[in-house]
Amino acid sequence: ERFDQCLEIEGNNVPTLNSYGNALASAGEYQKAYERFDQCLEIEGNDILTLNSYGNALASAGEYQKAYERFDQCLEIEGNDILTLNSYGNALASAGEYQKAYERFDQSLEIDGNHVPTLNSYGNALASAGEYQKAYERFDQCLEIEGNDILTLNSYGNALASAGEYQKAYERFDQSLEIDGNHVPTLNSYGNALASAGEYQKAYERFEQCLEIDGNNVITRFTYARWLEHYGEYTRALAQLEAIEISSLKDYDQAIVICQYIGRLYYYLKKPDRGNEFFKAAIDKSDDRDRSILYAARSALVADPKSKKAMEFLQEIEKKSPFYRAAMKTISLHADSETLYELKSDREPNEEDTEILYRGTYHKIINQVAVLKSIAYRIARRSQGEAIVGEIVEKLEAMLEDMQERRDAEKVSLREMPHGDYRAVLETISETAHDIADGANNQLAIVKSKARRAQRRLGSDDDLGSLLANLAEQIELTEGVLNDLKSIKESLAPRRQRFPVRNLFQKWLLFQQGGDDKIDGARIYLEIKNSDSEFDGDEEKLTSAIDELIENSLKHNGCKRDNPKQQEGQDKRQQDNRQPVKRKPDKPKPVKRKQKSSELTIRIRSQDTTNPPELGSPSIPGVRSYLKITLTDNGKGVPKDKKDWIFQPLNTTAAEEGGSGLGLYMVRQTLEKMGGSIIEEGKPGKGVRFLIHLPYLN
Known part of the structure; x- marks a missing residue:
């Protein structure tokens, strides 16, 4: 009111407008403060006092970049202004940019080495950065200059x-x-x-x-x-x-925090309804509704870890919100087994994304079949009209025609469905995918048989034998993509069952216990610390996910793995120059040794952990146990420019090996549907490091 009175007398009084802006900023009314400072600068654009005050207000509001711009303007006008340098340093320190803050304080002290406010600010910044001894030196300097400075003594x-x-x-x-x-x-x-x-x-x-x-x-x-x-x-x-008096507070953020605290205290006092009133008041006052919902839920859960109202709050946060992941993490720590599993497994994928995924996979299959046909035509030209080769080409063309007919029928069915009926759409797409995959696999089995017969009859020609071998290899790749097509829907619907954790690694454990310590030149070491822990989830899909990670490691590092059960049948007739599998009877695990630089080593570690720091802030209340699986190798690693998209569908870093780009995508889908997560944090050139976390539901 007093400032308004002044401005009625003299509306362009810069000192009044500046003081008015400072008062508004102190009250947390930053937008109004900025208006007053802008008024000042319209009158006197180079007023250092206003620019400095403006910068301080912006820094207090957390708008650090804009604050720095104001301070830079000041220093362009007066490069040795101690007040500005000190304010600039404080803003940088508040933003955690300590080294830059120290530079500003040093600049200030070069101008006046005994400037107590700068020395005090410097000390506070050093203390905030944990450099306590240096901070004490600055405070001692202050007290040598002015022994009774209360601000310094308090700092x-x-x-x-x-x-x-x-x-x-x-x-x-x-x-x-x-x-x-x-x-x-x-x-x-x-x-x-x-x-x-x-x-x-x-x-x-x-x-x-x-x-x-x-x-x-x-x-x-x-x-x-x-x-x-x-x-x-x-x-x-x-x-x-x-x-x-919350209603009289000008700082809305302060009022919101106080309401949240009061709500939590009522929860502690077993008065949740009263607490919810304050949580609602906090949410209604907030400009950032989702943030306040998250804080309200966490506040309630601190007092009552089983609060159903908190679960309701958290489920209000939509997937597009930046606080969605934090909400899901909080739910995973507190929801009961049934709620958590239903929440994760019932969450529907985006319909458009799923349709794109199917369409992209069909495109890959068509490309694979086109390659098959190309190889078959080359064989036909070389074999001088051999009937069996003609039959192979006919089968491939018939397979493509059948695939197209089924897709046309699918499109007709989709057009006749009610708009928005997602489940029916997905069911139709999935059914067609399964039919196409089954039909194509049947046809490929016949083609493969005919190719083997042709190889036996025509294999004396080295070039022809090579082409027939290429055809067989391409058939295997095509079969893999067809199986990926079938598993798109399967990866979205995990089953729930209880099983011991050791089951996930059973075939690899049996492989080791059998004495084999190599798979096609690669060694696999297992360290299973939680064999007897019981996990609720889809055992088959989790086992497949682990197998997929191992397959990726072998494939991307120049190894091709045979099934461990088939490995025993290998003999000297194999022509891939591999060493025979070594056997070490009576030892469940291979003895660790110094590895040759060319030898791939894969290590898998499984353990139980509680509230792993990798999954979020330790401030999230509650306790949840997790199954943690770590897979590392000493291979090539993931290139830095590809880390962001290795889990995206239809992207592959192994196009030359015929990768479909669906393997890691489906691994992540499987894990997320069970409330889990996977990240890759290896270093390029030094190998991969996949980290999996899955919550125990009991």
Whole structure:
């Protein structure tokens, strides 16, 4: 009101407008503050005081880049302005850019080495970065210049307390209170330090002193309530927060946080309905609804880990929200077994994405069959009209024709379906895919048989034999893509069953126990620390996912794996120059040895873990156990420019090996449907490192 009075008298008074902007920024009304600063700059565009104030307001609001622009403008006008350099350094430190902040403080101290505000700010920045000894040096410099500076003594005390040096911190706070016994910031900091050290009764005394001096101090009441809650005194904590007139707070963010805290305290006091009123108030006040919903749910779950209302809150957050992943993580820590499994397994994929996936796979199959036909035509030309080769070409053409007829019939069926009936659409697409895959596989089995007969009859010609071998290899690749087509739908609908974790690695364990320590020149080591743990999920699909990762490792590093059960039947007639499989009887695992640089080594480790840090912030309340599987190799690794899309459908880093680009996509789909995740964090040139987490549902 006073500022408005001033402006009625002189509307273009820059000092008034600047002070008005500072007051609005202090109250958290940043947009209005920016309007006042803009008014100032329209009148006097190079006013350093306004630009500096504007930058400070932007930094307080977290708009650091815009703040830096304002400070840079100041320094273009006056490069040695200490006030600007200090403000710039504080903003950089707040943003965590400590090295750049130190540069600004050093610039300031080159101009005036005894500038106490700069030395104090420098000390605070160093303490925030954990460089406590250097921070103490700056504070000591301040006190040598001005021994009774309360701001420095308070900052020094806070830094000491952060470093756990509580007794020294108390000495600094006592020094400050000897100068001004009613200094509320010092009393508040003193209380914080005492509470952190576990001396909560003394801490409460300091907070009470603060409130005797200033009963309306929101920061003190909030801090006091936070520590009361920490020590389980929920009723007293609630009394402190309810003494705050929330409706009068200008800072909406502050009001929202207080409402959230009150809601949580009511949950602790077994009054969830009252708590939900405050959570709703916080959500309604917020400009970022999803963020507030997430915080409300977490607040409720801290007090009541089984809160159904919290689950309802979290499920309001839509998949497109940036807070969706955090919401799902929180659900995974708290939902009961049935809720979690239903939530994950019933989540429908995007219809358009699924249709694109099918269409892309069909395209790959058509390309594969075209390659088959091309090889067959070359064989026909070389074999001088051999009837059996003609039969192969006819079968391939018939297979393509049958595929196209089935797809045409599918399109007719889809046109006749009600709009938006996703399940019916997916069922029709899936049914057609299965029919096409089964029919094509049957035809390919016949083609493969005829190709073998032709190879026996015509194999004396080296070039012709090579072409027939190429045809057989291409048939296998085509069969693989056809199986991928069938598994698109299957990967979206996992079954639930309970089984021991060791089952996932059974064939590899049997392989090792049989004495084999190599698969086509690659060694596989297993370390299964949780063999007897029981997991709820789709055993078949999880086993396939692990097999797929091993296959990828072998394929991308120049190895081609035979089925472990078939490996025993290998003999000297194989022509791939591999060494015979070594056997080590009576040893379940191979002895570790120094590996040759050319030898691929794959290591698989399985263990149980609780709240793994890789899955999110440790601030998420609750406890959830996970099955953690790590697969590493010493191969080529994933190129840096391909890491972002190795799990995307129809992208492959192995086009030359005939990869379909669906393997890792389906692995991820399978894991996510069971509430799990997979990431790749290996280093290019040094091998892959796949990390899988799957939540235990019991």
